[in-house]
Amino acid sequence: MLPLPGGTQSLLGGQAEGPPVINVMFLKTHKTASSTVLNILFRFAETHNLSVALPVGSHFHLGYPWYFLARYVERSEPHGPQQRFNIMCNHLRFNLPEVQKVMPNDTFYFSIIRNPVFQLESSFTYYRDYVPAFRGVESLDAFLASPWTYYNRSASLHNALARNNMWFDLGFDNNGQEDDEGYVRARLADVERRFQLVLIAEYFDESMVLLRHLLRWGLDDVVAFRLNSRSAHSVAGVTVEGQARAKRWCALDWRLYQHFNRTFWARVHAELGPRRLRSEVTRLRARRRELMAQCLQDGVAKNKSQITDPQLRPFQSGQADILGYNLRQGLDNQTQRMCQRMVMPELQYMAHLYALQFPEKDPKHIPFLE
Numbered sequence: 001m002l003p004l005p006g007g008t009q010s011l012l013g014g015q016a017e018g019p020p021v022i023n024v025m026f027l028k029t030h031k032t033a034s035s036t037v038l039n040i041l042f043r044f045a046e047t048h049n050l051s052v053a054l055p056v057g058s059h060f061h062l063g064y065p066w067y068f069l070a071r072y073v074e075r076s077e078p079h080g081p082q083q084r085f086n087i088m089c090n091h092l093r094f095n096l097p098e099v100q101k102v103m104p105n106d107t108f109y110f111s112i113i114r115n116p117v118f119q120l121e122s123s124f125t126y127y128r129d130y131v132p133a134f135r136g137v138e139s140l141d142a143f144l145a146s147p148w149t150y151y152n153r154s155a156s157l158h159n160a161l162a163r164n165n166m167w168f169d170l171g172f173d174n175n176g177q178e179d180d181e182g183y184v185r186a187r188l189a190d191v192e193r194r195f196q197l198v199l200i201a202e203y204f205d206e207s208m209v210l211l212r213h214l215l216r217w218g219l220d221d222v223v224a225f226r227l228n229s230r231s232a233h234s235v236a237g238v239t240v241e242g243q244a245r246a247k248r249w250c251a252l253d254w255r256l257y258q259h260f261n262r263t264f265w266a267r268v269h270a271e272l273g274p275r276r277l278r279s280e281v282t283r284l285r286a287r288r289r290e291l292m293a294q295c296l297q298d299g300v301a302k303n304k305s306q307i308t309d310p311q312l313r314p315f316q317s318g319q320a321d322i323l324g325y326n327l328r329q330g331l332d333n334q335t336q337r338m339c340q341r342m343v344m345p346e347l348q349y350m351a352h353l354y355a356l357q358f359p360e361k362d363p364k365h366i367p368f369l370e
Contacts, residue, residue, distance in 0.1 A: 021215040022050055023104045026089040027111035029169045030161060031122035033201040034112055035227045035346050040208075041089045042349045043341045044221050046356070050086035053102050054354050058364060060347055062092035065157045067171065070101040074358060090350070094171035096194060108215065109194055113166050113260055114201035116253035117246040121238050123161045133162040140238060144245040167252040178251035187252075188259050197267070198260040209280040210268055223287050225325065225342055226301070227314070295339035297326035310369055314345040 026041055028034040045052045055062050056074040063072040072092070075083040084104050092099075113119075123131070124140040133151040137143045143150055143162075151162055153175055164174035172187050191198065197214060199207035208222040238246065247254045268277055292299045301323035307313045314322045325343040327336065344352065351364040 017216050020217050021108050022048070022086050023107040024087050024089075024215070025099060025103050025107050025109045026087075027094050027109070027169060027195070028089055028091050029111060029113060029166050030091070031119050031126060032112050032114040032166070033204055033226070036204070036224050037112060037199075038089050038346055039227050039342070039344070039349065040222055040224050041087050042353060044217070045087045046341065046353060047221075051083075052353055052357065053085040053088040053090070054350060054357065055090055058362075060090075060350060060364070062090050064091045064093055065160050065168070066093060067095040068092040068098050069095070070098045073102050074354070074361070076358065076360075093169060096171075108196055110197040110199065110211065111170070111195055112199040112201055112207065113253075113257055116164075116166065116250040116257055117238060117243045119166065119253070120162075120246050120250055123165060127161045131159055131161045133159045140246075141242040144242050144249060147245075147249050164250050164252040166256055170256075172252070174252065176252055178255070184252065184255050188256065191256075191260075192263070198264065200261055200264050203264070205281045205284050206268060206277060207264070209277060209284060210264075210271060212280075213271055219283065219287055223284060223291060225288070225292065225296075226323075227343075227345065291339075291342065294335065295325075295327060295331075295342060297328050302326055311348055312340075312343055312345065313369070315347055315366075315368055 053073045062068050082101050085102055088103055121140055124134055128134045132155055137150055156175055160168045160174055168174035177183050212222045303321055307324045308326055312324055314324045327339050347366050355363050
C-alpha cells in the first residue's frame with residue numbers, strides 16, 4: 001500500500017478532518033490554467049510517492065483528441081492485470097468507463113474551466129499553426145466575423161480547439177445543438193454527477209482554497225507559480241463585438257461556464273463562507289509571495305531567451321511567448337529540489353515522473369530540448 005501523506009491536521013484551522021484524499025482524477029482542459037494545476041498534482045504525487053497514470057511510451061498526452069482508452073496509460077506489466085493509479089491529470093478526452101479501468105472507485109474527480117471568450121483567444125494564439133480552422137486567418141476577430149469560412153465540421157477532431165473546446169474535452173460533441181435546451185441541461189447534469197468540483201480559472205486562488213478544503217491537503221500542497229502563461233505582448237485583445245461573437249460561436253462552452261460559475265460560488269459559500277474564504281486566500285497569496293522570493297531569481301517570470309537552465313524552458317507554440325523561471329543561486333539542496341519542482345515545465349516534469357515510475361523503460365525524450 002502506498003504511504004499516506006503526513007499531516008492530517010485541518011487545513012483551515014481546528015481539529016483533524018480525516019486523511020488526505022490521494023486518489024484524484026483531474027480533467028485537464030486546454031488554456032484554462034490547467035498546467036498550473038497539473039504541477040500541483042505532480043508535486044503532490046512525487047512528494048508522497050503516489051502513482052501517476054502517465055502516457056504510454058514516447059507520448060505526452062493520453063490519446064487526445066480521441067476518446068481516452070485505458071491502453072493509452074503506461075503500466076509496469078503491459079500484459080498483466082490492469083494497474084490502478086492514484087493520480088490522473090494529463091490531457092485526455094473524457095471517457096468515464098475507460099478512466100474507471102485505471103482509477104480506484106473512491107477517486108475524486110475535478111476539472112477547471114475558463115471564460116470561453118478568453119479561452120478561445122488563448123487557443124487561437126497557442127494553436128494557430130496546429131488547428132486547420134485557425135491557419136491563414138489574420139486575427140481571432142477575423143475568424144469570429146465569419147467562422148464557417150474557416151471551420152470544417154467534418155474535421156472536428158482536429159478543429160476541436162476552435163469551437164466549444166471545454167465541452168469537447170468533457171467528452172461531448174463540440175458541434176452539438178446549443179439551441180436544444182434539453183440536450184444542454186442533460187449534459188450539464190452529466191458533468192455535475194461525475195465531477196465533485198469544477199473550478200474557475202478566473203478565480204484561481206479561490207479555487208485552490210476550495211480544492212484544498214475538499215481534499216484535506218496542506219497549504220504548500222496547493223501553492224503554485226503560474227506555469228505555461230504568456231507574456232503580455234502575446235495576449236491579443238478581443239473587441240466587444242468579437243466577444244459577443246465568441247459567446248455565440250462557443251455557445252455550449254458559454255453555457256458550461258455560466259452554470260459552473262454559479263455552482264462554484266454556491267459551493268464556496270456552503271463549504272467556507274465569505275470571511276473564511278478571504279482569510280484563506282490571503283494566506284495562500286502570502287505564502288506564494290514568500291516562496292517566489294525564496295525560489296526565483298528577481299522574483300518574476302522570464303521569457304524564453306532569459307531562462308538559463310534548458311530543463312526549465314517551457315515548450316513554445318504558435319505565436320505565444322510562454323514564460324518560465326530562473327531559480328535563485330546558492331539554494332541549499334532541499335530548497336533547490338522544492339523550488340525546481342514548482343517551476344518545472346509540464347513536459348519536463350512528466351518525463352521526470354516517468355523515469356521515476358518506470359526506470360526499466362526507455363525515458364521520454366523532449367524534442368525541443370535535444
